[in-house]
Amino acid sequence: MVPISYYIILSAILFTIGAVCVLIRRNAIIIFMGIELMLNAANLAFVAFANQHQVISGQIFVFFVIAVAAAEVAVGLALIVTIFRTRKSIDVDQLNSLKG
Amino acid sequence: MTLIDFTSILPLIFLVGWASVLLLLDIFLTRKVEGLTAILAGVGLVTTLAIAGTNFGISTSAFNGMIKADGFSSYLQILFTGSGLVGIALAYGYLKRMGIDRGEYYPLLLYSICGMILLAQAADLIVVFLALELLSIPLYVLAGFARPDPASEEAALKYFLLGAFAGGFVVYGVALSFGATGTTSLTGIVAGVASGSADIGLLLVGSGLILIGLGFKVALVPFHMWTPDVYHGAPTPVTAFMAVGAKAAGFAALLRIFLAALPVLAGDLVPVFWILSALTMFAGNLIAIVQENIKRMLAYSSIAHAGYIMMAMVVFGQELITSDAVASSLFYLLTYAVTNFGAWSVVIALEGAEGQGLKLEDYKGLGKKYPLFAAAMLVFMLSFIGVPPTLGFMGKFYLFRTVLEGGFVWLAVIGVLTSLLSAYYYLRVVVNMYMHEGDPEIYRDRLIQLVSVVGAAAVVLLSIFSTPLFRWVSRAVLKMF
Amino acid sequence: MTFFSNPLNLVTLFPLVGVLVILFFKQEQKKEIRWTALIVSLITFGISIWVLTLFDSGDPDLQLVINLPWIEIASWTISYQMGVDGLSILLVLLTAFLTPISLLSTWTAVEERVKDFMIFFLLLEVGMMGVFLAQDLFLFYVFWEFTLVPMYFLIGIWGGPQRMYAAVKFFLYTMAGSVLMLLAILWLGIYQGSFSVPDLTILGGIPAQVQLWLFLAFGAAFAIKVPMWPLHSWLPDAHVEAPTAGSVILAGVLLKMGTYGFLRFNIPLFPQAAVKLAPWMALLSVIGILYGAAVSYYQRDVKKLVAYSSVSHLGFVMLGLFALNQQGIQGGILQMINHGISTGALFLLVGIIYERRHTREMDDFGGLWKVMPVYGALTLVVTLSSMGLPGLNGFAGEFPILLGAFGSEAIGSSWYAGFATLGVILAAVYLLYMFQKLFLGPLDKDENKAVKDLTVRELITIVPLVILIFWIGLYPKPFFTLMAPAVEKLLTVIQAASLALY
């Protein structure tokens, strides 16, 4: 069977990709998807570890994370929509009126 | 589920219920009653306060150790609900004035407080994560509450994106810690570490990630950069509430996790804490100097104060004084909360439409025209600086004591010197108020006046008669370990 | 003895009564406000006299002590401990004595925001009294920092054109020192387990190396306040900008808080460090004496001249204190009082002429003695006392200081005293120069021909000071007897320390 470390490495890679996505994309939605990716990387890690330690709680945690992610999506999209209403754009680079 | 489980989270349960009821009420109430939701929210909080008060002193762990109910949590619950009350008082007139008087404000506030309460009780990393999100998500919304004001929206989105981003790190940190020990309950982790079955390296990385996530919430440098923008853009009462509540909650989690649960990692984490706190105190106080907008200035000052509280965590791992460390940071949170709310109340009193009256120049001549407000603001500024006899001084006194006891003399020196720096920008406000001519305009608002005057009185009197406070704090940390 | 029947508490807190009363007046009721403040401060002075009558000059220890548990922080019980002894009694009297005089001097000088002014002034008096009476480090620190705020406002609101700059500078500099002191205080609390000065003195036993650091930490706060060279840079600003009454109190009392701090804390709590560092303190003092004198000589603004002269005079005080022998210390204490009286009087006099002419440039004056004989004569006396003419108070302080420093084992060399004595010459140089520029020479400026001599009110402010100048100069015995036992007690501590060292 596949050694546990593979899963961890994969999840780390996913996590990094997500972070990088946050860092380099300008579209709020895509950035948000990057964040989702990070969360799911965590989920993968959870499952893997749960398997390693033979405890169920890890997998339960995954559900929590998914639920929270859903909630975040709701709020996040709502916010993005409002922004879009006023600015006709969801390019985060245009959100720079507050600085200094 | 046993009865003890219920009693231990009774405040939470009640508040959640109340908030939801309030939400529905707000929706289904056809004919709006002036300020009904606000008053109901207040009632709810007062009740929660009462419950938390009665809970004070019990020390149990419920839900198979996922929840703790002890002095620590009760203390913080009282702090949170208290700040909630003040938050309502500050918001009520403001929302009307700004024409954003929407009913959902109060339920959202309550939900966020629920998150805080839960965070204070969390004894399991899962709960920590849930509570963190529960407190944050409503705040994202509240930050953008002044829509369609672009600044507010921008603040909201920034806060949301970065918050979620940081949340990601927390989750991953939790995952790694779980991987290292096979459990997410703090006690379990401690046990795992003790038995040596844990993978310390992994745990270290995990805890590091968690530290980052929480450090973001309490705005430690370099995770602070959202703070000025969000504080600036968000509606001022929300800002005030965030500055006090969210920060306190973040520290609740930090203290609980790092001071109580992970003493083994002291050797590795203490230097990190040292650097973070020094960096935060220094940068926060220094950058505040060049701010021209009072909201941004206070934002940076709140960053700096996070650094001061962080000092207490540096001594963690030294069993003898950990209780002192927790107590001093709890006490500092209290002094910080009172002073901060006072200061923000004055800011709100002066704030006009479209962010008028937020420049430092707008405070010129306040001392002559509104001596009472000016005197109050003076007291708050002195308290921020830490000049006796004010609460701020007592807080710093206790903190520095802890740090010196821990033997971190240089950190203490940095602390006092940066507080000296801070005098410089706090005094700018005073200079403007008293030594310049000007014609500021304040908005008559009984509640806000009440907050600022009572706040000022409290800051001075509680510092002179602070013994009960200290007793209370020390009792709060009594059964924590 | 209950809290409020304790005379020390009364003398400290009574001005608050005045504050409360004044709060009920309207800004416009200037007359009432002024009178209230004056009467309250006079009553406070009365109370201080009462304290004096209760004071047993034979007893070297703290007297009229009140010691109540105040704040409990974790393992500590911070006590509200007040007491007076030979080291502080004179300063308490000086404070209570100068406050009404300064208030009286503001009668016509301060016209705007009289209410705030008087409130701040009375608060300031509370703070100063507290500083001199507090026997618990925490309490002391509270009062010490508390004095900052009112003074900050007195300079910043009623000061001259540069007032904000001066006020902020004053605040930051003083605070810079005191934050370090706070750490030192905390250290004592943690490792000695007490904040009470007498207990700490008895406890002792701090390792010499640590003593050095603590001495420096405390010293930073006090040296800035004194101010010792080269930390004096805030003083000219503060003095030049401050209103007359502010300058009087600043020079008369606030600076003494620094020297008193050295006397009350640094020397008894860290005697070994004190003995070790005595030569260095003496060196700084001597530099201050000569430097201050030289710099004063070249000032064109009378007030600035007097301000710098303070640097010189307080150099004498510090030199005396760190002679660490009886002559030096007693002379130093007396010199604190003398400086309060003489320099206070000088600032009053400068304020008087400033009120008439709205200038302080010496070149704008000349030959004033002709039109203001009384003013001239009084100024002459004060000037002479300030330059240490025998028979006036200045000499009664300076001579023992120099004598003590000359033979001090702690300082170890007579050269310090020798150079310090040169300061006596230089003092004559700049003070005579000032006197000549103001009062002698032809009366050639028309604006000066019209100025009136002193009014009765102004006389009332100056004459008491002049009387004291003569009294202390001719018969200082009562003052010395007040402090002698306390100083002897202090000396035993020092001797023990120097024995431990060598």
Place this chain on the structure above:
Amino acid sequence: MLLSEAITQGPEFFSLAPWIIFFPVIGLLINMSFGGRMKERTIGILASSASGLAFVTSALLAISLLAHPEGAILPLAEWISIGDLQLNWSIRVDTLSTTMMLVVSGVGTLIHIYAIGYMHEDVRFKGDPGRYQRFFVFFNLFIATMMILVSADNYLMLFVGWEGVGLCSYLLIGVWYDRDLLGRPGTENALAGSKAFIANRIGDFGFLMAGFTMFWTFRTVTFSGVFAQVSQIAEIQPGAILAITLFMLLGVAGKSAQLPLFVWLPDAMAGPTPVSALIHAATMVTAGVYLVARSAPLFSAVPEAQAWVAWVGGITALFAATIAVGQHDLKKVLAYSTISQLGFMIAAVGMGAYVAGMFHLVTHAFFKALLFLSGGSVILGIERGHHHLDHENHHDEEVFDPGDMRLMGGLRKKMPVTFLVFTVGAVALAGIPPLAGFFSKDEILAEAFHLNFPVYILLAIAAFFTAFYMGRQVWLVFFGDPRHPAADHAEESPPVITTPLIVLAGLATLGGILNLPWVHTFTHWLEHTFETFHLHLHPGKFNLLIAIISTALAVLAIFLAWLLYGRKPLLKNQADPLKKILGPIFTGMNRKWYVDEAYDHLFINRYIDLARFLSIKVDWDFWHDWFHDRVIVAAYRQGARILAGPIDLGIIDGIANGLAKFFQAVANRFRKLQTGYVRNYALAVFAGVVVLLGYLILQ
């Protein structure tokens, strides 16, 4: 308290001693408080009688001393008592101090009386009668402080008087503080006063140092206490005593206008003539001599110190005498002659000839006061004349110096009395037997001859010059024809002025009998004091040779003076005949050998430069503005800016951008990328993550 002390001391008038101080103090207090409402004359008489009463008291003390030569000490009150430093206000009555009291109060009284008349006219010529009162207040104050000085029984109380008289001289020189020497508006007089005070302060520095050394050596500063221990201390640490005496010498040089501190005395002539006579000739300036005589036991213990003192005195005597020759101002001549005579006294006491020194002090007080006062009378006479001119022809606007001898001449007819007394004084000063000056000066010379021959030479030459410049002065002032209309209209002074002159003339004539050779009344009188300190005075034995030499020198000098100035008197606007003979040397004499200029360049200007440098450059520009305002404040604000700008939005951004660029490079293959603000913040977080995790993993 006072009386009880007296009883223990003895039944005589010793208990009255404090009154020598109290009388003048009372006088000055009355004059100060009520003088404004009193008539001029009342003020004057009151002041004079205060001083007169002091004289009576001193006389009584002297009488009681005849019976009880051991004298008495009257403690009045404690002054400063700290540990073993015990200073009292207490009065010492012995033959030495009483001598001084008699001189001070006696001569003082005469001068007071004289001043009643003199100031009356002076204030009118200068047109400010208000000063009359002030003058007499200060004058009494001087008597009081001088009495404190001479009656002290410890060095510190003496120092009180010592500085007190300095103050009085400052005040009295500056009585006309708003004029220059010629009475025009100016600061000259005021500056002269300051100069005197500061020069004295330099001396006082020496005195203080002496006091400190003394205390830490003897643990006391009372005369009796110190002198009692001298002998054994001299064994153990002679160095200390040497230091004390040399420091004292500095003080003496300041007060008695010796080299190098004499420069203030000539300027002090800016004061009214009575002041010059009383303070700057008869009494104050002799305080130094008194101090040395008083400290005889100390000085006798260290020969080196004595040598120093003697040499200082000798050199000063000659140096000043030469300068006196070149002066044109009547009072300046007398001033330098005073310095020179003081040199004689200092030399004498320095050599251990205490009696001779004190003797000359007394006689000098007589004839020098006489000279100054009659000189003042001359000046008044001239001014009267000048006044008349003013009244006759008002066009007279030229600056007129009433003290310039070149404008005088022929006054012996105009002012016979003044002429007579002045000549008496001159002859006495010149040292022609049998006048007072002869005996006292001759005793000094005789002592010097035995004790310190080189100094004797100096003094002898000085004596020669003395006779010469006095002759020159007499002929310039009184003989020939008036060289200025004012001198032509000069008038004799009123009796209130001349009477004291005549009295003094009598004293100057007969003063010698105080201590005639072979009789030594004065020696035996003083012996009582010195014996108490086990110091034996050898009566200076009369040396005929010396007497003849000095007399011959004097006569020769006067003859020379006659040759130059008497035979064919100076004409109007004619240069001084000496100028032709001596040329540059005369100029040097006239310009006081440029000592003042030298001091200005060497010290005063240097100090001013230093002060300017310190205050402007160091303290203000560098320390205050540059260091505090620039460095501290600016560094602080800049730091803030940098953090707020570059670092917060720059460097952290920079890191962010850097990383972004890195990712750009990576991702450029696929897509063109841009970075923006929110993501910068995210990057800041990420950077933090990287650093932190990096650290933790490296653990």
